[in-house]
Amino acid sequence: MKLIKEEDIKMVDFKIVDINGQFRHVTIPASQFTVDTMKDGIGFDASNYGYAVVEKSDMVFIPDLDTAVMDPYCEISTLSITGNAMIIDYPENRPLDQYPRNIVRAAENYMKDSGIADTMLILPEFEFHMFDDAAWSVKPYEISANLDTEQAYWNSDSQGQGNVVAHQKHYHMAKPFDGTYECRSEMCLELEKMGIEIKYHHPEVGAAGQFEIEPMLGQMSKMADASMMIKYVIHNTALKYGKVATFMPKPVYGEAGNGMHVHMLLLKDGKPVFSDDEGYSHLSREAHYFIGGLLKHIASLCALTNPSTNSFKRLVPGFEAPVTVGYATSNRSAVIRIPAYAKTPELRRFEIRNPDATCNPYLCYAAILMAGLDGIKNKIDPEKNGWGPYDMNLYSLSDKEKAKLTQLPTRLDDALDALEADHDYLTAGGVFPLHLIENFIALKRKECLQLAAIPHPGEFDRYFNL
CATH class of the missing domain: 3.30.590.10 (Glutamine synthetase/guanido kinase, catalytic domain)
Structure with a gap:
């Protein structure tokens, strides 16, 4: 409120994230922003955001003041604030477990409770x-x-x-x-x-x-x-x-x-969990288990990291996009790449290369963390499972050699099938509510059916004159 007065801010804009990872917003005059705004929130219809059935759709949005920034794209001076969705309850409102910001924080708390690490650092490109x-x-x-x-x-x-x-x-x-x-x-x-x-x-x-x-x-x-x-x-x-x-x-x-390649590393008490001078590519056993978890669950992860039908038109050979379930150093044809330039212990990490920015980033990052933690908990060794390391160009292998490799899903439908069958690692600790996963799958199934029914220009090129 002090900032609003000092900067002569006229409007306060509340940005809310829908299930697809797109901003929606509602704006109030700055004069109406009071202490009660933080307590009572701003009411909205969550069914239009993909989160709730219509008969239970009334929710409130509580601003997170740490996210407040000036919006440079508004001609009228506007303060932009993100926040959290809450279910209306008595005597106190409670967090909407489906809301993406709540899920990513639940994943971080699950990580801390596991004792494996207390911080995950990521770098999306x-x-x-x-x-x-x-x-x-x-x-x-x-x-x-x-x-x-x-x-x-x-x-x-x-x-x-x-x-x-x-x-x-x-x-x-x-x-x-x-x-x-x-x-x-x-x-x-x-x-x-x-x-x-x-x-x-x-x-x-x-x-x-x-x-x-x-x-x-x-x-x-x-x-x-x-x-x-x-x-x-x-x-x-x-x-x-x-x-x-x-x-x-x-x-x-x-x-x-x-793409939206995501680099990642874990810290515990400020010290790197993924570094080991004796390990392959200077990565620790925990790092390799984390990679193992990602690779074990990669097909179901694709439903959350690549949630568009167009996503799978990128995941084809020949364009530095991954198609093979595997890991290696400095190899852009494998889904997990370990950058050789990250030499210092505090920067040693790897990247997962299949995600793209059509994802909901909260769901994407939380799912990546949950898959990796599952790998550490269950000691999933990527080398023993035959996932590498592949220190060669996987695009140039013979058809016989390629047939020995496991490939990423080639359609969103296949990724949704995988998520339907493999989601226990996401629901562990109550991080991902099962009803969110079921709702997400249903929404994306509908999307796939709608798009599959539309004739494609390439089909005219192929079939029109037969």
Whole structure:
């Protein structure tokens, strides 16, 4: 309230996360923000967020003041606050167990209670495209999508200066070929104003406007909040520059897709749990068991880390996206990569490469932690289970050799089947409520059925003249 007065803030905007990991919001005049707002909260209909049946949908949103930041995209001075969803009860409201922020905190508490570690640090890499134009149509008489960015290779005949990037040759390209440098720098500066430290930004491989912004390592629950704001800032800054940003995993056929690789490490009393000079790639036994847990549950994890049908169009060979259930050092074709450059004990870690930013980051990060902890608890050794280490290019193996490997799911339906069969590691300690998992699966099944019923332009190309 002091900040509101000092900064002459006119509006307070409450951002709420739905089951798909998208921001919704409700705004009140700053004059109405009182102590009672923190106690009584803001009422909303949770059924429209995917969390509750209609007859039990009245919930309240309680702001978390630690998340308060100025929203730079509002012309009227606005304070933005995230928070938690609560079930209306007497004498006190109680947390909605399905709400993503509550789940990620429950996972952290489960980790602390296990005695294995007290902190999980993660670093998600945000890959995205920025287009000058994006349009699509799904009608009975028209099914189409059109994308364009002026520096894409397909514009070589129309750009008089020849200022285009060759197919799949955009990685770290400098000006004049990096035409959105200022836009991305502004994104990073705005994020740092919000307290989100940024490691770097750069052009990615895809020539049709693909980029990456990478934050610094951060505590898992705080990074989940930060992930939402990173996407919010990228979308809104792109719009300010006349662009449109998308985290869609595979928007451009024949070019690299957008992943959200997640680096991770555990700490206990401030000391690294994953470091051991004698272990493979200097990783400890606990680190290998954590990897084992991820690999054992990777098919069901995919339902939460890759929850779109488009996700699986990215997870194909040839574009540095993982397809094989395995681990290795410096190998981008395996689903778990151990970066060779993380040499110091406090930075030794690994990354899981299949996630993408269509996920709900709270559910994604919590599920990753729960799978890894299950691996440590049950001493799941990835090498003994035949998951590596694969220190070779898995894309170039012969068909006979590839047949010996386990592959990631190739469809969202398959990942949902796996989650239906394998979710005990998520419900351990009551972290993921079973009704949330069942509700999530039902929502995604419906999504798959709806999309499967739509004719695809590629089908016209293949079948129209038969």
